[in-house]
Amino acid sequence: LKHSLFLLSQPFKLCNCFKVIIGLMVKSLSFVKPLYPVTPSRPPSTVSYVERARQHRWQCSDVTFHCSEGALRQQWIQTIREQLTALTSRPKHLLVYINPHGGKQQGECIYEQKVAPLFACASISTDVIVTEHANHARDHLKTEAELKKYDGVVCVGGDGMFSEIVHGLVSRTQRENGVDQNSPEEKLVPCSLRIGIIPAGSTDCICYATVGINDPVTSALHVIVGDSQPMDVCSVHHNNTFLRYSSSLLGYGFYGDVLADSERKRWMGPARYNFSGFKTFLTHHHYEGAVSFLPATDILGTPRDKTRCRAGYVTLPNLCFCSIPEYEMGWGVVRGKFLAINAASMSCACPRSPKGLSPAAHLADGTTDLILVRKCSRFNFLRHLLRHTSKDDQFDMTFVEVHRVRRFRFTPRHWQNDSELDLRENGKQLFSQICRDHPACSCSPAYSSWNCDGEILPHAAIEVGVHCQLIKLFTRGIEEQPLFEDLANPPCAL
Ligand SMILES: Nc1ncnc2c1ncn2[C@@H]1O[C@H](COP(=O)(O)OP(=O)(O)OP(=O)(O)O)[C@@H](O)[C@H]1O
Ligand SMILES: CCCCCCCCCCCCC/C=C/[C@@H](O)[C@H](CO)NC(=O)CCCCC
Ligand SMILES: [Ca+2]
Structure with a gap:
């Protein structure tokens, strides 16, 4: 027995x-x-x-x-x-946040019908909070939630909701450990509570890239069996001021502009990204600036590898987060006109792009893949974008370069001082600012904004550092598919 x-x-x-x-x-x-x-x-x-x-x-x-x-x-x-x-390793008490307005606005229904019965069957007790406004979950986690009572936090929503949970948990952990988030060189303390994602958003890229499918039942079962997957988080600073954390995509230019446009069309639901994606592609704006970066030289993989980050992949101990002065010498700089500057800390795979923006990126290796797409023709840019959706290599193009880095900085060419930045911060965002070289014409604006995991960052000049394995998810990473899938689950008596 x-x-x-x-x-x-x-x-x-x-x-x-x-x-x-x-x-x-x-x-x-x-x-x-x-x-x-x-x-x-x-x-x-x-x-x-x-x-x-x-x-x-x-x-x-x-x-x-x-x-x-x-x-x-x-x-x-x-x-x-x-x-x-x-x-x-299995959780017994969970704190659950539901965004009722994410994706197709089905969050509450998905949780009640598909997830709650499974948690009950597994004898998991839950405290459920349906959020009433943006940042409700973040602020509750940051200050009020009695975290000692729980074995994990579950968010029902999309990448934006997950980002709220990350901000709440990471900020709380730093405050309790006396770490100053405003210092870009500070080593952050990892969060002890695991996070579960029940996908109910528009892109759900973190769920897709860590589980392999956006399915609420699958995600709930990974929580129940107590899976654990560490994950890198980038911190974004400007002038020694903390701005945000990012765990998937930091995108300037194309993805920043798509997001800025799509936020005004939230009423369209997930379809807003198709509309804004097409519109942004047609506008074909480029942005001038300098990207400096610290390459990750002490790791085995490269962004052009054919291998993928899969369940059980063990990262070698690495230098993880390092302070700037120590490594100042190794920095590289690329200047030019860019259609897109993307930093992918993970593959960013999602149903729109099943292998992701950087297919070989790893979830927990302390690096981010910096992808620089220089100004090129619309036709070539379309070829590059379409490769996100096919098996072809999106980096094998003369106008695209990719670097695996630990830190990077971006300075737009015409960046002047912070008075301009203050204007942006105070809500008068200068998205429509026209090119300073040709003030009377309507060519490319001087600045784009950063898309930080689907949230708009109004600052253009930023400094980014990767914090290796700062958080943990209730997943195990994407499992290798068996060669003959039919044989993987033969009828088997228990
Ligand atoms: N009760 C609420 N009312 C309004 N906004 C909310 C509420 N709760 C959370 N939010 C905000 O809604 C935004 C979008 O949520 P979410 O990420 O869940 O869906 P999405 O944007 O459709 O999906 P994705 O991020 O995967 O593209 C987040 O920025 C979050 O801060
Ligand atoms: C002519 C058009 C060609 C279209 C080419 C399609 C390429 C699709 C790549 C999709 C990559 C998504 C990366 C994930 C970003 C998430 O952190 C973020 C929050 O959910 N989502 C978006 O910004 C949503 C971004 C959606 C972009 C379309
Ligand atoms: Ca990584």
Whole structure:
């Protein structure tokens, strides 16, 4: 009995079969059509378990046991419960934030119908907060939430909602440890609570790039089995002032302009990105400036590798976050006119771009892939963009270069001083400012804005540093797909 239960309650591979118990329910008789004669004193017991399906999807299945002998039945139930309680990596108490306005505005419904029943089945208790305004979750986490009560935080929403959770948790952790976020050289203290993402947004790139699919049930099951995946976070500063954290894309030029335009069309839902993407492509603005960066020379991989960041990938201990003066000598500089400057700390894969902006980027290696797309013809830029959606190499083009870096800075060519910046900060954002060289014409504006994980940063001049493994998610990274998927889950008796 003990041996069978051990197999049932551990992630295991046997004849390519994968089953992990998530919970046990002693069902009331009315739920089950008995196969065997049962009496009210001996109801059947149902064990729920996780099963792999196609394309990284996980699903929940049940097996119902009947046992005519009361004592043996009780022994099974007790032992399964003990085994499940002994799994310390599994969360028991979670704090859940739901954004009711993310994506197609289905957050509450997705949580109630698909996720809450699974958490209940796995005996996870939850405190649920439906947010009432933007930054509600961030501010609650930063100051009020009694974090000691919980084993993790779950966000139901998109990348913007995830970003709120990251800001709340990281800021709280730094404050409690006396770390000054305004200093770009400061080494930040990692957060101890894991974060779960139930995808209910428009892009959901963090979920897609860490699980392999945007599916609320799959994500909930990864939380239940207690997966853990460390993740890098970039800090963004301007003039020794902390601006924001970023865990997926920091994009200036094309992706900054797409976002600025799409924010005015939120009413369109996820389709706003198609509309603004097409419009921004047609405007074909370029931006002049200098990008200086500190290459990551002490790591094995490069952004042009054919290998991908997959579950179980172990990063070698590296220098992670390093202070500027120590490495000042190794900095490189690229000046020019750019259609896009993108920094991808992870692949940024999402349904729109299944391999992502930087397919070989790693989730937790302390680096970000800096992609510089120089001014080129519309036709060439379109070829580059379309390669985000195909298998072809988007970096194999003369006007594109990519560097794996630990830190970088961007200074726009005409950047003057902070009085201009203050104007932007105070809400009078100069997105429509025209080129200073030709004040009367309507050619490319002098500045774009940064797209920071889907939030607009009004500052153009920024300094960015990667903080290796600052947060942890309730995922295990994308699992390698079996060669013959049909053989991965043969019918397998428990
Ligand atoms: N109750 C609320 N009312 C209005 N805005 C909210 C509320 N709760 C959170 N927000 C904000 O909504 C914004 C968008 O949310 P979210 O990321 O969940 O969806 P999305 O933008 O559609 O998806 P994605 O970020 O994946 O593209 C976030 O910036 C978040 O701060
Ligand atoms: C002519 C048009 C060609 C279109 C080419 C399509 C290329 C798609 C690449 C998509 C990359 C998304 C990267 C993820 C960024 C997220 O942090 C952010 C927040 O959710 N999403 C966007 O900014 C949303 C960005 C959406 C951009 C379209
Ligand atoms: Ca990385």
